[in-house]
Amino acid sequence: MEKLIAPSILAADFANLQRDIEMVNESDADWFHIDIMDGVFVPNISFGMPVLEAINRHAGKVIDVHLMIVDPDRYIKTFAELGADILTVHYEACTHLHRTLQAIKAEGMRAGVAINPHTNVALLEDVINDIDLVCIMSVNPGFGGQSFIENTYKKTRQLKEIILDNNAATQIEIDGGVTDKNAKQLVEAGADVLVAGSFVFKSATPKETVKELKEIANS
Ligand code: DX5
Ligand code: ZN
Secondary structure (H helix, E strand, O other): OEEEEEEEEHHHHHHHHHHOOOOOOHHHOOEEEEEEEEEOOOOEEEHHHHHHHHHHHOEEEEEEEEOOOOHHHHHHHHHHHHHOOEEEEEEHOOOOHHHHHHHHHHHOOEEEEEEEOOHHHHHHHHHHOOOOOOEEEEOOOOOOOOOOOOOOHHHHHHHHHHHHHHOOOEEEEOOOOOOOOHHHHHHHHHOOEEEOOOHHHHHHHHHHHHHHHHHHHHO
């Protein structure tokens, strides 16, 4: 299976958002990764519905929304209406995760679960067949530009084993501190989708950087 690249719009230049979205459209990237933060679940606020609505008007690829918010059930329908193709909620923010996953699918979206660096992947085993995407956080969520946590390789291998043992079709996404230095090792551990914010948008040649990352991931 082809390995996918999802540039994180959090690292884009918000004063030139359309330009940066077009860059992703024209690049070898596969998905738009959109980080929504509420200042409660994480110590930062990113952007909300009007911005996502504007992004969706220009984005020509899959929209992968990563919700870092408490009580995400309140907004599932809204995000479906805003054009999310994949809606990822945090394990740590959901008391009734199984119900939340069904609610996301009922709105026609693919259902994702993100886990913080301290959350053991084994906690997902009983719902693995209900999850389309697991987003392993390789930094503490809330900010772009942080350094990659090395324990992520082990978590990725463990999660891959759970997916295979259960004959699940779940994809593994890695989010935080992804660069050309760890991409290959992440894919070897079992990653299917690599999110990259700073590495892509802080590059002088972002389109080439996406291409480079995609080549490394698929080499
Ligand atoms: C962090 C976000 C990430 C972030 C990744 O809370 O979920 O998606 O934008 O940015 P980099 O690639 O700069 O670590
Ligand atoms: Zn994210």
